[in-house]
Structures are given as structure tokens and as C-alpha cells.
Amino acid sequence: MPRGLIISAPASGTGKTTLTLGLLAALRARGLTVQPFKSGPDYIDPGFHSAAAGRASVNLDTWAMGAEMIGGLIGCAADAELIVAEGSMGLFDGVAIDGECGNGASAHLAALTGWPVVLVLDTSGQAQSAAAVAKGFALMRPDVRIAGVVLNRVASPRHEAMLRAGMSEVGIEVLGTLPRQKEIEMPSRHLGLVQAGEQAEMPRILDTAARFVAENVNLDRMLEIAAETTMTGHTASIAPPGQRIALARDGAFSFVYPHQLDGWRRAGAEILPFSPLNDEAPDESADICWLPGGYPELHAGQLAAATHFRAGLRSFAETRPVHGECGGYMAMGSALVDKEGTHHEMAGLLGLVTSYEKRKMHLGYRLATLQAAMPGHAAGARLRGHEFHYSTILDQPDAPLAEVVDAGGAAVPETGSRRGHATGTFFHLIAEATR
Template identity: 70%
Template sequence: MNTPGLVISAPASGTGKTTLMLGLLRAFAQQGKTVQPFKSGPDYIDPAFHRAASGRASVNLDSWAMSRGMIASQISAAANADLVLAEGSMGLFDGVAVTGETGNGASADISELTGWPVVLVIDVSGQAQSAAAVAKGFASYNPNVKLAGVVLNRVASPRHDALTRVGMEAMGIEVLGSLPRVKSIEMPERHLGLVQAQEQAGLDAILDDAAKFVSEHVDMERVLAAAQPCKPITGPAPRLTPPGQRIALAQDDAFSFVYPHLVAAWRAAGAEILPFSPLADQAPDDSADICWLPGGYPELHAGKIAAAQNFRAGLQAFAMTRPVHGECGGYMAMGEALIDKDGTRHQMAGLLGLVTSYAKRKMHLGYRQAELTHPLPGFAPQSQLRGHEFHYSTILDQPDTPLACVRDANGAEVPETGSVRGFASGTFFHLITEATS
């Protein structure tokens, strides 16, 4: 894959890399270039914005969960593109303590594996020449990760810009752009990150503003010239068995978090996807042989889900003879009840005894490795799965048979084991892939 690429990263979260990423995607698209976006890590929110900005589906690259072969397969999405832009997560070198399939989940792993240089976005508010010490440290931390240059963000004035550039020049760091402080293109946030792309009013106008802002303050030609082709990546093909031949897949604002590579792999293996909307009170297609409820934001729609009698009755009837599986929010919707942040209890489908509460908030975040103790659609007992968990709900009751032994990235067992009862099963982690070893 010879398409040149760059990794857009930063020293930490909240420094402006998403603004730069979206602005670059839209600006290059407006120039007539075909840009393939990627997202480092198990993020659901950013890829939807990438797609809106670029017109191409964004793809996750995850060094902890994915093998080299799977990453190579994911990168093939850039075929026929003019440029690759991969947005990092957290800080450039931030990952878990224990190495997984290919690395520890850091964005730097993707840069090292692919050879794509890093554009580092640095928030220079409250400093000037000192920012060069930060950039120099990032440039030298791993000699296998090449720094293409920096984009200065939240620059207060021309004098501030000039002083900061003096420090960068002294350290031999190329400045690719300088973004002044603005508020107009920042996205609203929710507990899982940004509000979903489909919920953002006036998104096209915001993306156009971001493109104009970035184009005016970043040297687009120098950014383009800094991109490098991907190095050859080899490894065994990923194992992603469809859970059934005809898959009823819940898809709406409450159930939208399913990794695109899973659905693509199911289709590539010959499975048919039959979408339906619980929020529209639709039942799963009766011709399906498996129903899959992804995660999302059921707590924001709990009253509507509870009132969706056709959905609940159809799901209950389906689960009498065929598998129904839920992930995170989908798992909660399959449970007995969901208590929202105001303490109101909402009846869920009752396929499992799970009761969850957002009135008692606790963040659950991290990679998960699971050994199945019971079969999961598409996987036999003892299968080793890799996934990611991120939610703020608290388990009040999880009375059914545990589905798996689940551990975090360090190998410590977690109580979110998932559940199984009859044909119904659920997990709090979102499946990424089956482990290769």
C-alpha cells in the first residue's frame, strides 16, 4: 500500500488534535484529494466525524488488540486514496503497561509499524520556548517514530507565536502551522467523548469552518510533503467468524457502537446484515438466525426503549429459539432494568437479570481479554477474545451465569463477566477480535 500517510497526535488528550484532524480531512477533500482516515485505538466517536469530514469510512487501528495481519488488513482500506491521516488517542506514547498483540495500544505503535511520520499538536498556552523542550522530548523518545513537525495550538498573539517558533528552530523542530485560540469549532462533549456525529446540528458548517481555519493557519503543502508510504506489514489473516448467516443488527442513536471492521468481516464471509431500530419500536427480522444489539447510549433513550412494546415482545420471542447477544448498552437493554441518572427505573427486555444504574456512576474503562466459559455466537467455549470496555453504569444485579472469565490488560480479573441465560448473552466489553495466540 503506497499511499503516503501521517499520524496526527499530541502530548496529551484535549490539546486539539481532533480539530486539526477534521480540518485537514475536510480541507484536503475540498481540494479534490481522496483522504483515508484512520483512528488509533478502540474509539467509536471520532471515526463518525472523520467520515463526515472526508466522505470515506474511518477505520480503527489498535496495536494492543489487533495482530499485525489484522492491522495490515485494516490499512488496505486506503487503497486508491491520495493520502492517509490517522488520528491518535490520548498522548502519543500513552498505552497500557502490558504489551498485547502488536504493542501496548499507543498511537506511537501505529507510527512505528507503518512508518507514517507524526504531526504533533502542542497546546502552547502558558508557555513559549519551553514548548520546544516538549517537542524535542517527543522527537527523541523513540528513534523508530519519526516526527514530521509540530502544529502549535491556542497561540495567544503574533509575539507568542514568534517566541515559540524561536524555541522550535533552536531544537531543529519544523513548525507546520500555528492555530490561534478560537471557540467556534469546538465540539460538545459527553462522557464517552464527543457527541455522536449524527447528533451534531450543523455539522457540515462546523467542518467547513474547521477546514477554513486550518487552511489559513497550517502550511498544507508542507503537511502533504511530510507524508510517507506505509512500510510492508505481514502476518496471519484475522479470524472474525460471523455470528450467523442472517444477522439482525440494531442500528439507531441508542445502539450505534459496533466496530465497522466486524460488520465488514461478517459481510465478507457471506453473512447478511438486517438492520432494525429499537427506538422506532422495530423487532428483529424474524428471518434472521442471530440478533446483535451493539452498545451506544441507551441511558439517554431509556424511556423510549421501555415503551417500545413491539421491540421488546419481538426480541423476547426471538430469544426463545435463536441467539441474542448484546454489548455494553445492548447488554443493558437486554437486562431487567436500567436506572437513569435521575434515579428513574426503566423496564428493559428482561432476557437477562442484569440491573444497571447511572444514578450511581462509576467509570469502567480499558482493554479486556476474555476466555469464554460458554459459547458466544461465532465462538466456542475457551475462545480467547479481545475487546474494550468504556461506560459509566454501575451493576446493581448480575444474577445469571457468567459468560466468560474477563481480565484487564494487566491480567487482573474484572467483575464484568457478562451473562448467559438460554439463548441470551451479553458482555460489557465491545468485541474487537479473537486473539491469535
Template identity: 70%
Template structure:
């Protein structure tokens, strides 16, 4: 399958303006009638929702640590029918883990090299001028198979600042694609796991429109499009085995972290997804074969969840007879109690004995390889990641899996199993090949 050319938007580090540029480009091209397929490199649930809002097309995650080449080649088929591909990187361009996974270290550079996409490097040039060229030159030379299309100078203070920075880039032969001044009105609010979710942004339409106009005013969209590189041919997406035929899926602001490629794979295999909202005190469909509580932000809504008697009682009744699984936030909701940031304990579903607390937050972040120890999928090897700030106060049930980090070191977040209830802090990305 022949696909449109693509570019990868990256940077030396997080917080430099990748997402602002990405959303502005998606909105600007869409306003011009150019169909752009967005992708996100790395494990991220939040940015793809913004991509979808800006482009009008679902964004798909690509991950070189958790996915094999056949899976990635199948997932990029989502770009069929588009005019251009834009992928947003995560962290810095070359940031990944020491031990390689399926096709790489998880670095955005792996995806760029594998798929043929030149890199647009976003540089925060506040506090420097010609010296930014040294950074750009280093990135251009780090990996010969990763091509640099050019740089976007971000947070430029003045015309003089821009001229000096451009002079440095010209001296080392780096192309400047755009120079962007600060624009506070298009910055997106953040919380502890990243940006505040797209569905929680009442001003999102205005922000996207303004970001699109801002980028179109400061960047030559035709020149950027011409810099895109040919994409490798796509293949048919690999089949994904759904956990059940009819899946009751919690879906609202408290439970929203599900990778789009998993849902698409489940549906492609014939599974039926039955959404319900715990925040609206809704119950899982009793005709479903399995209930799935994804990750999200139950800690921000713990009091409301604890007061929603219909959700609690119906989910407990469902779990007494049918499998119920929770990932990260869903795992915490399946536990006995959750202590919020203010130190107040809220009673949760009690399907597992897990007790968690946000009163003393500590970040848990990294890739995970899990081998399941029980259940019908016992012995399965799964790749995923963990990202949360909860502290485990008690995890008394039998472990669900043997879990290690990317270096092979065991981690204590093994998940739990009790009866038909299972849960884990581990977010599934793909089966290990």
C-alpha cells in the first residue's frame, strides 16, 4: 500500500513546543483542505486526542520498543487516503531506553529512520542565539540515518534575536523553517500526567483555530510539505485478539486511556465495544462478556465515583460472574480504597484488596514486559508501559503477572487477581513477538 510522504515533529527535550507546532500544523493544513494523518511516537494517550480534534482523523501510536516492524507497517496504513503524514515525537528525539525492544529503544528517531520521515526539530531559543546552531548541528549528525528537514525556532524574543539565531543556523548549513514568537493564548494547560485532556478543554476549538492561523502566518506550509520524505509501503494490520466478544468499556473523563489501535483491532476481530460512564453513575452492560476499566484520572473524581451507588453495585454484581479487568486508574478503582491528594480515603469497588494513595505522590514511569501468571492467557508475554503517581499502600492479592522494566529488572507493580477480577498498573501496548 502506497502512502503519502511524512515528517516527524521532534525536539531536544520535552516542553519545547512540539505539541503546539503539531496542532497548529494540523489545523492550518486542514483549513487549506489538505488531509493530514497524525501519528504519535511513544506511549501517550493524551496527545492523540488533540491530534484527532485538529485533523479530523484518528491519531495512532507507534512505538519502536513495544511494537515489531510488521505491526508498525500495518498501523501506518491508517494514512491511506491522506495527503500528508505528520508524526509527533515524545521527549527528546533520541531519548529511549538502554535495552532495545521489538525494533528499537522507543526513541522517536527510531520511527523516523524506520519509516523514512525527515525530522522537523523544534528549538526553544529563549536565552540563546547563535549557540542554538550547535544544538541543531549535533542533532543533524547524531544518527546518519535520521535526516533533518530543518528547524523551527520557538519563543523568539525579537527581530534581532531571530536574525542572530538565523545567522548561526546559516553558518552550519541548517535550514530554518520558521521563527515563532511567544503566544500565550494557544498554550494548553497541564496536570500531573501531561496536558489536560482534549475532552476537558471547553476552549479547544478556539485554541486550535488560533494555533492554525499563527502557524500559517509564520511558516511556509508549501515548503514544509515539500520537505516530507517518502513513507515505506504499508501492509495489512496485524490481527489483535480481543479479550472477549462483547466488552463493556468504561469511557469518560476518569477512564479514557485506551490505545486507539487496540480498540480498532478488537473491532476488526469482530468484538463489540459497549461504552458506559462511571462518572454518570452508569452500569456495565449486563449482557457483556467482560468489563474493562481503562486508565485515566480516578484520583481527580474519587469522591464522585465513591458516591455513585449504581455504578458500584452493578459493577460488583457483574464481576461476581464475569471477568472484570482494570488498567492503572481502572486498577485503582477496582481496589478497596483510594486516598486523594488531600489525604481523604474514598471507598472504591473492592473487587481487589489494593489500596493506593496520592497524598504522597511518586512518579512511576517506564516500559514494562509482563508474563501473565494466571487466567486463560497464562504465559502470555505482553509489552506496555507504566505511568502514574500513585503510591501502593497495600497489594494483598495474588500477583497477576511477573513484570520487569526495560532492563529486565523486576518491578513491584505486579498487578493483582482475585476470583474473576484482575488489574494492573501495566498499560498494554502489544503482544511481545
């Protein structure tokens, strides 16, 4: 297995993604094959990783996935020369109750894999005190090794000297110092704003980030501190919902976890993509239609005008299963109200009506117990997933698909819906629960 490391930090917004992208792009420019991973359920950052590394970034989630599945997903990267995983939130931040093999924190992934942590510190407004933060993180868990720090947003050579003096005093290695530089700050990447595939400036951003990191981080030392992976597992294979899967795939329906599609293919399924935005209907030869998450609210008018797509989807659902996740679920509903308050007719397979006129954030892990079967999963199955959207539910008249709780066990009102062959959920499926 290739050696690996984790880029983490004390908190969000400290520069993890900038360092990760720059490191991936810089090492790729050296001719290395680098495999990116993302700790946790975030599905925006992996798209940026993939653009930088030239190969798909995969989520590794210790709350939703078992150790066997995580090991199997890592095993798919056996041809890489180095693994670079980006953490989520702060290093030790996760839910209160453990899931399949941890609480979702990047620290749990580090402990499972044996990958050392490179801690990114935002040093704005502090000097030697940053060393106390680094030392505290180094002592927090004996099974998580802090290999060194990258000091971000360093104001001046004098500031850097004080920071280095503090780190030397507590025995923390400095792997690099990043001066303040606005031109490579990433655009806001979350929830309907900017995805990697929609970012026209991405080549320039990656080139700038690669040069910035190569000039200010000791790349040779980063390669040296990477450690062998201490876990293994079988190559992940996920039971597909059908043999031939019609998959909506365009700017409105852009998100499926990479491990899910790869797992379906490994199990022998054939994926037949189609574009609702181009008014395409699902392939008639398909056994099942899957509408992924995405941003239908940004294209609601175009979807409402896509009469061939909507008629084709309704015809398909008369005889075969159709399932939607989050944005796909909304598009299967009766109507969607955009942020201006305009009412757009959707496919009408379900009675769901959602609105973005008054945004309300729904965020967190979900554990769902199916009350009825959905494509690929029998009634009674327990599914682990993640919900993240800003829509408000105006009407949800159909039978609930599942009993849903959050990671703490509290009931969640977004139960999903079912009617005939149509099913949908607000959460994105990560894995079927094994315990």
C-alpha cells in the first residue's frame, strides 16, 4: 500500500483545502501519482481534489463506513505513490456518538490508517502562542501522530521567526510557512455556489496554488514523513439498485459519492447517463432511474420547461423504480419555489413541495431505517448518510420512506417519501449500516 498523510487543522477555514490542492498539484507536476481522499461526507472538496490530482478523490467516513469498507476504498489506490487525505472541520471534531468505526472525526481516520497528521495553523494575531496549540494537539491522542505543522497567513519574516522559535521550544517540526496571499483563496465552495467543474478559473488557481506551496513548503520532507497504511480491506463492492441504471448527470444533478458509482460498476452494473437539463428522458432499456443530488433550484425554470424529461420520467415510473436524493428528490416532487418566490412545476412523481424563498439549513449525519424497500435496499435496512441543503419543506404528503434519526439518535422530520415506484430522501446515501 502507498504511504499517506492527512492534512488537518484546529478548525475550519484555516487553509486545509488550499494546502491540499497546492500539494496535490505540485507533486503531480513532479510526476508523482498522488491519490486524494476526503475525511467525512463533504462532496464539494473532492471535486477540487480530483482536478488537482488528475484522479478521483474518494470520501472516507468513520461514522458511516465500517473499517472493512474504508480499507477496501484505500486498497483501490494501490497504484498510487502517495496518499494525501484532507480532513474535515477540526482534527478532533466529530459527533458525540461513534458510528461504524468512529465519530467521523479526522483523528479517527488517522488512528485507523496510521497516517501522520500535518496540522495547518492560521497564525493570524498570534506568535509563540501558536506552539501551545500545536503541542496540545500533539498530546490529545496517543494513537494520532502530529508529524509537523504548516504555518498559514504569516505576516512577515519577523512573525515567522517568532512562530518558529515557539515551535522549536515545544519540539514541533515546521514543514512550511505560507504568507498571506489573496489571489489563491478558494471561492466559496459549499451548497449551490461553486463546484470544481463550474470554476472557469480552476486551472489558474491550481497552477498558482502549486507554485505557492512548492515555494513555501518542504515537499521532500512531506514525502519523507508519510507513513505506511496500517489497515486493509476488500475492494469495495456495493449492491447496485439494478443491472442497468439510468443516472441523471448534468449541472443540476451533479452529485453521487464516487465510491457508490465505482461500487455499482464493480458489481457489474451498467450506468446510462442522461441530462434532464437537455430535456433527455431516462433510457428505456434501464431497470431503474436514479436522480442524484445537485442544484435543481438554480435550474428550476429550465427543468420546468423540460417537458420531454418530465413526461419520460413519469412514464418510466409507471413500471420501474425511480429514486432521488436531495436535489433529485426535490425534482421528483410536485413543485419547487426558487429564491425569488417563483413557483416551478416539477415531475410530480411525489407530492413534495420545497422552497428556497426562505432558506433553512439542514445539516448532519442521518441513520435511516427503511419502512419500505427502495432501489438496492430492502424494507428494514438501516442506511447511513448525510443531509445538507437549505430548502424549506412546504408540503410532504406521501407515505414516509424511513424512520430517520441524526447521529445523536434524535428524530429527524425529513423522512423521505414513497408513492408507487417512486422513492426519495433528503439524505445522500453513504453506506448500509452493519451495526
